[in-house]
Amino acid sequence: MIDGVTHLMSAFQAFRQQGSWTARRTDNIVDGGAPFYRTYETKDGKFVAVGAIEPRFYANLLNVMGLGVEGLPDQNDRSAWPQMRERFARIFAKRTRDEWVAAAMGHDACLSPVLTMEEAPSHRQMETRSAYAAFDGVRHPSPAPRFSRTRSELHRSPPVPGRDSREALADWGLAANEIAVLEAAGAIAQA
Numbered sequence: 001m002i003d004g005v006t007h008l009m010s011a012f013q014a015f016r017q018q019g020s021w022t023a024r025r026t027d028n029i030v031d032g033g034a035p036f037y038r039t040y041e042t043k044d045g046k047f048v049a050v051g052a053i054e055p056r057f058y059a060n061l062l063n064v065m066g067l068g069v070e071g072l073p074d075q076n077d078r079s080a081w082p083q084m085r086e087r088f089a090r091i092f093a094k095r096t097r098d099e100w101v102a103a104a105m106g107h108d109a110c111l112s113p114v115l116t117m118e119e120a121p122s123h124r125q126m127e128t129r130s131a132y133a134a135f136d137g138v139r140h141p142s143p144a145p146r147f148s149r150t151r152s153e154l155h156r157s158p159p160v161p162g163r164d165s166r167e168a169l170a171d172w173g174l175a176a177n178e179i180a181v182l183e184a185a186g187a188i189a190q191a
Contacts, residue, residue, distance in 0.1 A: 027078075029053065035084035036061060036075065039114055040092035047114035048092060048100045060109040064100075065091050162189030 015021035015028070026032040032039075036052045052061040058075050062068065065088070073080035092100065097113050104111040115123055121132040121139060133142045136157035143152035165188045169179045182188045 033078075033081055035081055035088045038085070040089055042092055042097040042100060043094060044096040044098075046097035048097055048111055049114050050088075050109075050111050052110040057108060057110045060107050061104075061111060064104045064107050064109045064111065067091075160191045162191040165190045 012021060021028050026038075028034070030037050030051075030053075034053075036050055036058050039047045039049045041047055050061055052058040055075065059069060062072070073084065095103070100111060101113050113119075113123075120126060126132060130142055130146075132139050133154055134140075135154040138157065140154060140158075143154065146152055166179055166183075169182070169188070170176070174182075179188075183190055
């Protein structure tokens with residue numbers, strides 16, 4: 001996990017070393033500082049996320065929002081970001097989340113709904129990708145990656161806590177009498 005995190009952080013390390021990333025929260029391009037890369041509350045108390053970094057996506061986002069680039073500061077003018085965030089927030093507060101999603105549909109504006117954990121599995125993209133599967137009446141993320149010729153699927157339900165305690169401890173090299181002592185002491189659960 002440590003090695004993976006270092007790779008996930010490589011872009012931010014590079015930004016920091018080149019001087020384009022500060023240590024202040026919500027001051028940077030992808031931490032909520034940029035008005036074009038953050039979440040906004042909508043009229044119904046829900047949220048949309050925008051991630052329009054590239055100029056063409058930013059122009060499309062402005063178009064969906066009813067703004068033109070004329071009269072606006074340059075997209076990457078960091079000194080203008082606080083005022084632009086406030087302006088964007090006022091605009092996004094005028095419509096519901098679903099109205100914004102509908103307005104952005106087909107415009108490459110990099111705008112998406114922020115879904116609750118209850119909403120996410122039934123979202124059209126999740127359903128199209130079969131991102132979740134029901135198994136034994138419980139919703140699980142589908143196995144990933146998914147391949148075109150070799151179907152990956154869930155084969156058994158998750159274990160009941162303590163179902164495999166004895167087997168796991170034996171696999172780790174504990175003798176049967178050591179496991180019995182742990183179980184008698186209440187240190188392990190065995191279903």
